[in-house]
Amino acid sequence: MEQEKRKSPEELLDAIKRQEQGAGRGHLKIFFGYAAGVGKTYAMLRAARAAKQRGVDVTIGYIEPHSRPDTIAQLQGLEQLPPLQIEHKGIRLREFDLDAAISRKPELILVDELAHTNAPGSRHAKRYQDVEELLRAGIDVYTTVNVQHIESLNDMVASITGITVHERIPDHVFDGADQVELVDIEPQDLIDRLRDGKIYREAQAQKALLNFFDVKNLVALREIALRRCADRINRMAEKVLQAQQDGYYTDEHILVCLSSSPTNAKIIRTAARMAGAFKGSFTALYVESPQQAVVGEKSKRRLRENMHLAEQLGATVETVYGNDIAQQIAAFARVSGVSKIVVGRSNAQRKYVWSKATLTERLAAAAPNLDIYIIPEMDGSRYKERVKRRLDNTFAWADVWKSLLILALATAVGVLFNYLGFSEANIITVYILGVLITAVVTRRRIYSLVSSIVSVLTFNYFFTDPYFTLSAYDKGYPATFLIMFLAAFITSTLAVQLKRQARQAAATAYRTKILLETNQLLQKSHNAGEIADTVGGQLTKLLKRDVVFYLAQGKSLAAPQTFMAMADGDGAAYTGDNERAVANWVFKNNKHAGATTNTLGGAQCLYLAVRVIDKVYAVVGIAVGAEALDAFENSIMLSILGECALALENDTAQREREQAAILAKNEQLRANLLRSISHDLRTPLTSISGNAGILMANGEDIGREKKRQLYEDIYDDALWLINLVENLLSVTRIEEGTMRLNLTAELMDEVITEALRHINRKSVEHTIVVQQEQEFIMAKMDAKLIVQVIINIVDNAIKYTQPGSTITINTTTEGKMVVVTIADNGGGIPDEAKARIFDMFYTANKGIVDSRRSLGMGLALCKSIVNAHGGEIAVLDNKPAGTIFRFTLPLEEVTLHE
Template sequence: MTDSIGRAEALLAEHREGRGRLKVFLGAAPGVGKTYAMLQAAQTALRQGRRVRAGIVETHGRRETAALLAGLPQQPLRRVEHRGLKLTELDLEGLLADPPELVLVDELAHSNASGSRHAKRWQDVEDLLAAGIHVYTTVNVQHLESLNDEVRDITGVQVRETVPDQVLLDADDLVLIDLPPRELLERLREGKVYVPEQARVAIDAFFSQTNLTALRELAMRTAAAQVDSALALRYRQQGQAAPPLLGRLIVGAGTAPSAERLVRHASRLADQRHLPWTLVHVDTGQPLDDAARANLQASQRLAERLGGEVLTLRDSDPARALVRHARDQRASVLLIGRGRPRGFSLRRRLASRLLRLAQGLEIAILDLDRDAPAAARPRRAIKPGPYGAAILATTVAAAIAEGLSGLLELPNISLIFLAAVLLVAVRSSRGPALFCALLGFLAYDFLFIPPAFSLTINREQDVLTLAFFLLMALLTGDLAARQRRQLQALRRTQRETLALLDFTRQLSAASDRQAVVSVTLKQLGDATRHVCLLLPEKAGQLVTQPGDLTLANNERIAAEWAWKQEKPAGCGTDTLPSGGWWWWPLLSESGSLAVLGVRRDNAQPLDHAERRQLASVAQPLGQALARVRLSEDLEAARLHGETEQLRSALLASVSHDLRTPLTVMRGSIDALATLGDAIPTSDRQELLEATRQEAERLDRYIQNLLDMTRLGHGSLQLARDWVDPGDILASALQRLQPLLSGLQVATRIEPGLPLLWVHPALIEQALVNVLENAIRFSAPGGRLEICLLRQGGELQIAVADEGPGIPPEDRARIFDMFYTAARGDRGGQGTGLGLAICQGMVGAHGGRVSVEDGLDGRGTTLRMHLPLPAAPPAE
């Protein structure tokens, strides 16, 4: 158990490593002493030797509070101009450039002036914490986002500056600064909070006894919730089971103006019950007007800020979709908002259907319209086009029915009007379909039910016929309209799925980073939307793709912030929203891989549907970039391993093969220097000859190394000339005459061989390397055969020996550098570079080297194949 606790504490410490600690001084209202308490704590920290700096502190002219600033180092404020006013703001850049250990940031809910990095001060605090700086800050309870509606109901004041509840829940310490309402009112009257004129207005408008008591209760509840969250964290830190989460909260999102009220209530309910929560909007295919779309997007953005997930489902039945999703997610609570009924509908209201379908689920219904008058509700504008089509369809159906009235029975004529209703339903929506059904009912009664041209019905059976007709028309029209919306929703889903599938397929086929970038720019961009990627280079800088795109300074700052903080930034967010680009970081387990940028032509923010679509493609895009990076890392690791292997082999070769000739030469020179004339002339000549041979061998080794280096860097120049292949062979044999003295060498040259268009010295060196290799592996007195012959359009130089031979599985390896050194020099010394150089030199002339069996099935034959171009005319 102790080990488990240790592991849990280590994991927690690793998670918090490098991040500053946040201490929040929470109050029920202005004037309770939050700033005073924060400055007292800062003075205590300063006396303890901590590096404290006041980032921004609002004293509001209170002498006691200003006195506590004495002795505290202060960060100079940033001066900005906003709407003709000169304002002072927190200098976030200065604090990050010269970070203290602890910084004081007053008024956490403050909204920054235009042009700041972030829209809100609490986001500045997040950056300070991420940089490892500890922060003391203050906030009033009425600024919490989830309490916004509740505070408005209590005080009648709509608070505009808010802070997400998660900021307080993530705080390391929360200090409740409490002051009884009576004492706070005393301070107000004495002018210790505001000047006397402002104090009287504040007491009348906001600081009433009732309001202060209610706000005090909210502050205590908030502090209790934070304590409860900290207790659960301590449980997990000690390796014990935290209080279990009871399912999930599902919230049905609507398009009413009061949808944000539902989201705030859902956030508070989720915090109280310790439930994760999701805001779900069911797209039935019904088109939304601008106001409804704006309400929906505002509620979705608020849910994201408050820590909830946002999801969109497509279904013609919202109740069935919500219940199905709740069961799939094993949710325990389903929360919806209830508004006043709007118009006529054949379907049951959502709450009634949920109560009937959601057996075993807790259904919570919030009255959203208790404060909103019915007259204030926006009404959807009626488009005349579909209703005109309904009138036209009814007129055409009446004309057809009139023409066929002599051939058809009266009940069958109604089918013509039903066909018109179905046609309108599948071509438009429910409203025009129901309107067409009503028109068809009236036309059928007026034109065909006796007496004609009258709405009077004489026969009882005709009443039943008309009733059935109206019922069937309404049902079929509503059903057809719903099926049409569902079909449209399925088509949209199919298009998105196919686009995502095609995008994923192309990403999987991309083999390098540039291919991934090309696929992304091609698939995500269109006529109204521009896309770019910012990718890191080795120097750590973000490079824009496509390369010809130039970003403004504020756009690049927003993109770099999204890269570092791993959060969206730019247009439509609360971080640097002044630009036109929306930046989304592409993440992996190791951090940010790239930043995806999207910009509309009209520079308007992306709606939730577009952001959701881009977020869905961000995952496969991030995986593709991670795969490409992994491939590049593996290739670099492979090359590094091969380089290390070659370096080790080279060092081993240098330490053995190059030292051996030097040792022989040094021994001969020492003997000559020590003994001098005492050495017989023949022995002295032998020592000098051995010295010369070892010096030549050393020269060949060094030449091989230099040639291999030139081949590897592509700096080997071919000074071609026409040369007789017999001359090349004679020169090579002359160079190796001392080594060939103990072997039986036979040469066979085909008569009439053409001239070679080659670099004579390189081909000679290649032939010398092949011959030296054959000599090294030949036994004393062994046979060596050299053939020059013409085969097709190439000249072949073959060197065959009677050595130990090369197994077929190893024949391709003999051209690898240091192969001989790696497997041992059983036939003599050598660096293992000779055949590799031979292959490189012959390959530089467009030829190749092959390996075959040697003489009489023993040994090895190395055959050089050189191309034969057309010879010049004889001079």
């Protein structure tokens, strides 16, 4: 028996993450039909009533008005939200109230007509976008849709019925539904229902029977609907198969070329169906050429619509730049592993025999290994992009005077050459040079073209016989004039193309430079604020538009930062309540919205989420107005936002790591403290308890000296515990940041005397010497804490030096600091221990001293106290033997009055 393959931990974590992400999302059920009247709404209402009987909280969000008694009867007993009333052009429209539905938040809501287009002024342009927001809010949705409303089937349905449906939903909405229930009846039964008036009124029914509702159309639509449901089941099975088999993959990669052609939408849909049939990846490529700079606004808008359509159908939209479109497509295909290219028939047809090679022919020559699919177009006529020249708006007297001056200089040089006896060929060359210079120094091609014609006429007027006329006696002059004109025309054309390409190359290089510069600047940014400043400034430089940046702050957005393209710009228009509301919607829903989109399109800015997968780190608004970004700008902008998202993620991860390190350090501190206390407190407490027990049980029988010894041991252990508790309290205050210094001017000899009063009783076994170079040395300190420092250091010397050793406390001044040294002549501290001697819980001598082990807190506490006073502490070797602890405190000047 073959052993079942187990998933790796990473795969299990990914699966768990996907389940968690989907846990809070609502479920979508679509009641699917092939035509109006098959009973979708009736079936949806009946299912909703059954759910309510099971105890589900059901609400009707919106149901299209019906005059069908059976459908109306199903509405009884179901809660129904009032429709939203919207005034548009004097007409009151009824729409689904999305905000009311989210506020009500039932378990299940019914929203009829998924493909409906909302009235202007609604949050979303399409109802399926309302449904997606309901699902993100965790609300289950029942809805209805017909086969002709699915985007990829639109052309197929139009070819059958002759009717183009404008209300459509993306395929991913249908395929992503949790359930699809096909509501099906026989076509003839549907026609009978229509004739009986159960679907439309009599006038509408007769019109429908003549146009849409014939048996042939309905049978074809029913077949498409059944096939689409089967395709959906196959896709679901493929996903399960991919999840279960690591080796399951396909190497098919479908590429469709984007353009502003009216027929490009059909080609995109066909390519999307091919990608689904081949189970391959799908890419839509747009090649931006120099000619695109002068296309009309209508063509630009159509191109944006085609790009949006490709995205809706699941394509990855890519943009490249180049003059030779076929070469750019072939190069992209080779790099990306494309296996099939889909083009329209117009790109595969030559209008004339002498016409240049078609895109398909050039593609086949550039990439012979690619499969090229030619798709028939609805309109067989060849589409040619109309270029809007707008010459009247670009007329400039400066260019006219430049052209005239160059022509005059060329004529003057020609007169000189003629006087010197040069041939006419030299003079012609001068005029061609003049035309070339004109093409370089003027902004529009028209000036070089006119200059070509005028140069021929001027040459004829001044330098051909008869002179100063436009006639010519020599039979060869017409050929000379023609060659001269063609040479001037061709050179000027090439010069204009080179200028255009140079401008485009400069623009491309500038955009690429900004992208690289952004990457470098983000690497130097240290926090989220600096990242926001960097990205906002770079986007302003790239797009020449105002930018507003919102950083995420917990579950909301922080105050906006504005970056103005003009120095004197005012960002108040982009930070009003309406604009902030759009930005907050983008943050909560992780979707772009605002200007040029179908969601909250009335905003002044286009708002995009700066995100990594489902985590939104910021929201960026671009002041685009009604004019959308061009394809290349949009591509670079998305790349910058991607870099920004990664930088913000890294910044967040770094802060989380730092917090985790602090928590780990504190946890380690607590663990060490508890571990040490559990051992070290038990020893003195056991000693105190034992000695006290001896005194209580045998007090009368114990001699005087033995009793005194027991009392001294109890006192020493109690004093040790008191010092330990003092250190513990001080460490706690330091770790919590609650230690406050009560700074006063104190005499050093008094502080040292006070500290020596609390020294361990074992100090009698050592010689303690106090030295001070001046009679009065005052330091600014918290006396109680400095007493504790001296106690800890002297106790440490007593503990780790042999009995009879000398401990010297010396106080001097150096500049504006008081220097205190505490030296002993014991065994000293090893060099390797000096680097860690002031670390918490570190002890240089691991042995037991007086039955008690040091916790290693005293010196660490001393360092914290001295540093808090603005001083320094260090450990040095005492020559010839021993150790010196040296610390400094701020000197307080002493003023003596006579």
